[in-house]
Amino acid sequence: MFNRDRRSMRLVFAAVAALTAALVNVLPGAAVATPGPPNRLGPVQMQNAVNGLAVDAEAGDMEEGRKILQFTYGGRHGQQWWFEAATGSSYYLKSNVNGAYCIGLDGTLAVLKLCGGDGTTWEFDKVQADTYLLKTPGGEEYLTSPTTAGGKSNSGVQLTLGSRAEADTGRGHWHLTDLVLEEYTPPADPRLDQATFLTTHNAFNSYGDGFVFPNQSRSMATQLDEGVRGMMLDVYDGSEPEDPLRMCHGTCVVGGNRVFQDGLADIVTFLQRDADAVVTVFIEDRVTDRAKMASEMAAIPGLKELVFDPEVQEVATHGWPTLSQMKGLDKRLLIFSDHSDVPEVGVRLQRNWTVENFWSMGGLAGNKDCYTRWDEIPLTRQEPGFTRLFVMNQFRDAPTAITAAIDNGDSLVDRALNICGPAARKTPN
Structure with a gap:
């Protein structure tokens, strides 16, 4: 807007x-299983709900093993992601730089991997409007930020897997945010x-x-x-x-x-x-x-x-x-x-x-x-x-x-x- x-x-x-x-207030609520992310025409940024930092590919490079970081938002292509159905209720989280690369896992650490490889699919659990948990298929581990604080001093830290309890501190809640604000006309008496x-x-x-x-x-x-x-x-x-x-x-x-x-x-x-x-x-x-x-x-x-x-x-x-x-x-x-x-x-x-x-x-x-x-x-x-x-x-x-x-x-x-x-x-x- x-x-x-x-x-x-x-x-x-x-x-x-x-x-x-x-800001339109959205109150927190319990997560519920959903078949996938909301239907969108284009890419989004994924943004941590508690610290405000964006999911970013290290240096913006498309290369196997690059770290997936939380980073201050600058509208860069490495911070843009879109979703493609995989198997069952799981999805690939694809880079808008090169759709052959997805957010995946190296053990418990989030890294960039070629889509289709092990650990490159995720399931969405809805928390509230445009806010989701991202979990490993059939499991109870969640993509999680390591910090509750945001800002420049917490930028550049690698994302990891966390438990449901850790995710529900907000560190595992992710906003799916449009890349450009919707234009609107404010009310006559705002x-x-x-x-x-x-x-x-x-x-x-x-x-x-x-x-x-x-x-x-x-x-x-x-x-x-x-x-x-x-x-x-x-x-x-x-x-x-x-x-x-x-x-x-x-x-x-x-x-x-x-x-x-x-x-x-x-x-x-x-x-x-x-x-x-x-x-x-x-x-x-x-x-x-x-x-x-x-x-x-x-x-x-x-x-x-x-x-x-x-x-x-x-x-x-x-x-x-x-x-x-x-x-x-x-x-x-x-x-x-x-x-x-x-x-x-x-x-x-x-x-x-x-x-x-x-x-x-x-x-x-x-x-x-x-x-x-x-x-x-x-x-x-x-x-x-x-x-x-x-x-x-x-x-x-x-x-x-x-x-x-x-x-x-x-x-x-x-x-x-x-x-x-x-x-x-x-x-x-």
């Missing part, structure tokens, strides 16, 4: 967009998790706000006026205990800084002027004095009244409200911190409410794989009562106006449709 709105995709500045997206938000990285670090080495060309106020609805802010203690909290990039001594209260005041002023707007703030939080942070934020006129606190609003139980409901409550500002809650002003720990892919594509944008920023919270993480917001990062180590023009627009849409969306099983917007 994806809304291909090219106009909003082009509303980018001298940095990069991050995106917030929706829930927050169905809405699209253009987000700027280091939104404060701009020419417009006086910074010397900026990521953005326009000031925070101008970004909001031109359509930005999410802002990533780096916040630090002041130089002295009596100094106000500051926004700066890496250091508050060189390159410029700005008072945190002033930046938040820009957002509050904008929301008071535009009653239809909803804004989300993501704080890269280096503040040690949590009480000071709470008091400074509470002192900003109008801020507390506008904050939507997902804990107070019981989102974990009832799900996210629609945008019209947020407007009706006049609770149109969400604030997340990567450090901890600041409950006095409704700031919530981000990793409890979102999933987020790793922040950089590298210096030359060569790393297009989409994987979690937090190993213990895969992009595919599901909750029983609500859908986590998906923050999709799309920027380099040091973005500039020139590289932003390259990395956004069609490049952003392509990565969202073909890599990050399938990797998260959610629609990046």
Whole structure:
């Protein structure tokens, strides 16, 4: 599902967009025997349900004995598989690089083998929609991931056989995920998790706000006026205990800084002027004095009244409200911190409410794989009562106006449709 709105995709500045997206919740259930995988017209990626990593052929090479690994997803052909009936209720799991090769076994280790050889057939037991156990025919051993955590640090590990108990930890549950997201039109009044938000990285670090080495060309106020609805802010203690909290990039001594209260005041002023707007703030939080942070934020006129606190609003139980409901409550500002809650002003720990892919594509944008920023919270993480917001990062180590023009627009849409969306099983917007 994806809304291909090219106009909003082009509303980018001298940095990069991050995106917030929706997930259709699927609750876990008991596995039941099925005659085979769902009828599909083309290949799929097979993705571990608990750590989000994809089944991959080692180095993408088609050669007998190559390891079958779990790997971060990048849409490569070595991560694409299709199914062909074998004997009885068993199937071959065929590579989309060369259909002569299948996922097989060398003892208890998963390897690439010529289809038809010993240990190259599998049976499917359905767990839930598009999620299956893959077991050895007539046996009780299952294709299993060796780790529950995902991310780059757990990528490249060989898959193995495991018991039913090991498989049912989720390590043996496999999503069959389409390679390209289905396009769709969101509802007229979407829930927050169905809405699209253009987000700027280091939104404060701009020419417009006086910074010397900026990521953005326009000031925070101008970004909001031109359509930005999410802002990533780096916040630090002041130089002295009596100094106000500051926004700066890496250091508050060189390159410029700005008072945190002033930046938040820009957002509050904008929301008071535009009653239809909803804004989300993501704080890269280096503040040690949590009480000071709470008091400074509470002192900003109008801020507390506008904050939507997902804990107070019981989102974990009832799900996210629609945008019209947020407007009706006049609770149109969400604030997340990567450090901890600041409950006095409704700031919530981000990793409890979102999933987020790793922040950089590298210096030359060569790393297009989409994987979690937090190993213990895969992009595919599901909750029983609500859908986590998906923050999709799309920027380099040091973005500039020139590289932003390259990395956004069609490049952003392509990565969202073909890599990050399938990797998260959610629609990046």
